[in-house]
Amino acid sequence: MVAGANGAISGWRGIYNWRDERGVAAFALDSTWALPVTAAGLGSHLVALAQSDGGFDSPTSERANRHVYRRGFILRRGFVITVGNVVSGAGDLDRPRRRRLVTDHEDVHVWQARWCGPIYPLLYAGWMGAAGAYGALRWLLGDRPASLSRTVETYAYYLNPFEWWAYSRDDNWPPSGKVPGVGWQRPLVPPVSAT
Numbered sequence: 001m002v003a004g005a006n007g008a009i010s011g012w013r014g015i016y017n018w019r020d021e022r023g024v025a026a027f028a029l030d031s032t033w034a035l036p037v038t039a040a041g042l043g044s045h046l047v048a049l050a051q052s053d054g055g056f057d058s059p060t061s062e063r064a065n066r067h068v069y070r071r072g073f074i075l076r077r078g079f080v081i082t083v084g085n086v087v088s089g090a091g092d093l094d095r096p097r098r099r100r101l102v103t104d105h106e107d108v109h110v111w112q113a114r115w116c117g118p119i120y121p122l123l124y125a126g127w128m129g130a131a132g133a134y135g136a137l138r139w140l141l142g143d144r145p146a147s148l149s150r151t152v153e154t155y156a157y158y159l160n161p162f163e164w165w166a167y168s169r170d171d172n173w174p175p176s177g178k179v180p181g182v183g184w185q186r187p188l189v190p191p192v193s194a195t
């Protein structure tokens with residue numbers, strides 16, 4: 001049912017690029033190994049549909065192997081969130097920087113979810129919990145490079161290997177929210193623009 005619902009929505013919107021092996025692989029992974037995260041992505045669709053205008057963005061979605069909403073499911077204002085093959089909270093995609101955030105950063109998360117399948121949310125959330133607790137403990141023990149909340153956010157979110165990879169591909173490492181001098185200093189991989 002999940003694969004059928006994803007296939008119906010994706011077919012209606014022309015999401016998969018059938019003329020490219022990446023599009024075929026995206027569909028195959030979304031319908032098999034990554035089915036649990038694809039199911040979660042259907043929830044993101046429902047949130048967007050429940051809004052008066054979720055802001056589906058056809059130009060960044062069509063034949064791009066992902067669904068992009070300008071609004072939709074948002075956990076934190078100003079931050080984009082990707083659940084399965086659905087990107088929500090993209091905002092003003094007429095701005096080049098915001099568009100690149102979707103094409104170079106969030107697209108990495110779409111593929112991470114496909115490659116890691118059902119273990120992706122476990123790895124991502126596991127890192128956030130363990131690293132966030134580690135950052136809080138270091139702060140409580142006197143290593144205070146910034147406020148407690150910013151220190152925890154740096155360890156839990158910015159140093160998350162999935163985020164380090166995505167920010168690096170977006171040519172945005174280190175991001176402005178990361179506490180300087182804490183954790184990884186260099187990009188993990190070259191930016192999309194360099195490949």
